[in-house]
Amino acid sequence: MLAQTSPRSVDSLAPAPSSRSEPLHKRSTAEFRRLLGAATSDDVLVRLASNFLGVETPMRHYQLHGKLRTALAWHTLPDFLAMQGLVVAGAVGSTGSGRHASEELGVAEFESLRLGRDLWLEIPKNLLIFVESEEGSSAQRAVLRFEMDLMREGRVAVGAFHLDPHPRLLEDWFDYTRRANPLRGRKLFANGTLIEGRPEVERGRLFLPEVVRQRLDFALRRFVSPATARLAALGVRQRAGLILAGPPGTGKSTLGKELVETLATSLLWITPGDLSEANDVREAYEIARWLAPTVVFLEDLDLVAESRERGNRGSMLGQLMNELDGGVGDHPVLTIATTNRLEVVEQAVSNRPGRFDQILEIGPPDSVSRRGMLVHRLRNADLAEDLLDWSCGLLEGATGAEIEEVANSALAAAVFEEGAGESRPHITRSHLEEALERVSRHIADRKVGFDRPAARQR
Incomplete structure (x- = not known):
């Protein structure tokens, strides 16, 4: 018999006929x-x-x-x-x-x-x-x-x-x-669901070295700007790629969240768990082309494109290289990949312009960035300038995530000591020392980039 069903969801985007006739x-x-x-x-x-x-x-x-x-x-x-x-x-x-x-x-x-x-x-x-x-x-x-x-x-x-x-x-x-x-211009996960309910990420909160910010902005301007069409007409390749490399906690994923909030183009967020075989890689990039211009944010590249010298014989690596090469044509797709272990990534992927054109090293924040992070995170508390300088010195080599945890712990210690109230918390050296000690213990399994403060005299 003839089909008699109708779309089940009242919020469905199922197509409405162009005329008044039946679906x-x-x-x-x-x-x-x-x-x-x-x-x-x-x-x-x-x-x-x-x-x-x-x-x-x-x-x-x-x-x-x-x-x-x-x-x-x-x-x-x-x-x-x-x-x-x-x-x-x-x-x-x-x-x-x-x-x-x-x-x-x-x-x-x-x-x-x-x-x-x-x-x-x-x-x-x-x-x-x-x-x-x-x-x-x-x-x-x-x-x-x-x-x-x-x-x-x-x-x-x-x-x-x-x-x-x-x-x-x-x-x-x-x-x-x-x-x-x-769906062009929307932000999606690899399974097709929209990235929703995300906390707002302020651009000023992500403290990147100025050179990294400049190189990233240049790549994005080439990809999506009023000049993009002219560049394509001049024969400039539309697809591009860059790698964000650095230890955990340096802001690579936070940068992806910033792009979700600020980019006017489509974005497809892919994790290694989304990819189990070559067809998954092909499918993801086909979706990216359907949404183009698209930024593909690929987390943990080392888990997908581990070097063949380390025994990787998987078909996903070959498919990824084919997609980055533009095997099905040149499309406006910018791949931004993150990795904590650049040294294990296949050289044919990481050291090959046309696949990944740039590698941006994101290390622990410098003194200016460390100070900016603390000022931003403690902006609703009172902290003396000399204690701010002292903390920045002790935090040399710490990652952004570690610095944020120090600030959070110091805030919590001040609030617990002062009790409930509406006044601004007053952070002391004692609060900061306790926070530094607590974070140092928490991450003791790895080589901490900063020294623990000396024991306080009681």
């Missing part, structure tokens, strides 16, 4: 209903498609797409068909589990893909849509097919049966979806 998966012409009634063989779907197209065996063209890309393609389908001068002659759902003779016609099923608290996209799980030109010529017909890939969670096969007038129908549809992507 795509409910449309049916009288001619199609007659054809549907005649398709009674065992291989009913193949027979139906063949009769609709007027050929014995329809051409099959399948591509595996992740749920997010499939949902976006479904969202743009009504406008794409209108642009191509195509209308829906009919739609059916299959109750079978694959392309087998036992498939039957039934109700199309949809899966809701939740992107955020109030944002959903719908994905057809088993839908065939029969389209034809507005003139109804049999030479201008095609069948579009959505099918969940039961062998791999998160994959959807999107296919097309068509004749020569539409040899690129599937590719043109996906190209249109890239251009009309409703």
Whole structure:
């Protein structure tokens, strides 16, 4: 029978028809209903498609797409068909589990893909849509097919049966979806969910060496600025990459959070847990291209691209190099990767312009940055200038995370001593010494970059 389902979420972004007619998966012409009634063989779907197209065996063209890309393609389908001068002659759902003779016609099923608290996209799980030109010529017909890939969670096969007038129908549809992507400019995790509920990161709170800030800003201006289009017209490569290298706690991930807050472009945040095989790398970068211009923020590069000299024979490394090389074309995708262990990263990745053009070393903050961090974190407390200078000296070699913990501990000690109240806490040398001692003990398993203060005279 004909599909009768409708999108399940009231907040869904499932496509609204361009006209007042039924949604795509409910449309049916009288001619199609007659054809549907005649398709009674065992291989009913193949027979139906063949009769609709007027050929014995329809051409099959399948591509595996992740749920997010499939949902976006479904969202743009009504406008794409209108642009191509195509209308829906009919739609059916299959109750079978694959392309087998036992498939039957039934109700199309949809899966809701939740992107955020109030944002959903719908994905057809088993839908065939029969389209034809507005003139109804049999030479201008095609069948579009959505099918969940039961062998791999998160994959959807999107296919097309068509004749020569539409040899690129599937590719043109996906190209249109890239251009009309409703999520362009959003910030997403690799699984397709939106980065929401994030605390605001003030640019002034991230204390980077000035040279690092300047080089990062230059890379971003080249990637997204009024000059970007002119640079592309002059033949400047659009894709780019840079590595943020340094010990833990120096602000690499915080920089990523700052980019989430401040960039006007799309951003895709990827962790090693999102990548288990080469297809995951390919899928992530395909999403980045669909969202382009996109910043790919790739955490812990050393876990994905460990050197082959250390025994890495995984296919993910090769796929990552292919994506960074622009194996599928030059697209405006900037990869910013972080690593705590630059020395173990494959040299063909880290030491190869065109893949990663720059390596920005982010070490422990200098004296100016240390002072800025303490002033910023203790801005709501009273601290004497001489104690501020004294603390900055003792914190030489400490990471930003360690400095923040010293400030937090000193604040807590002052508040606990003074008790409840509305006045500004007054931080003393004793509070700072206790904080330094506490943090030193906490991180004693690694070589601490600063000396513990001498024991106080009691």
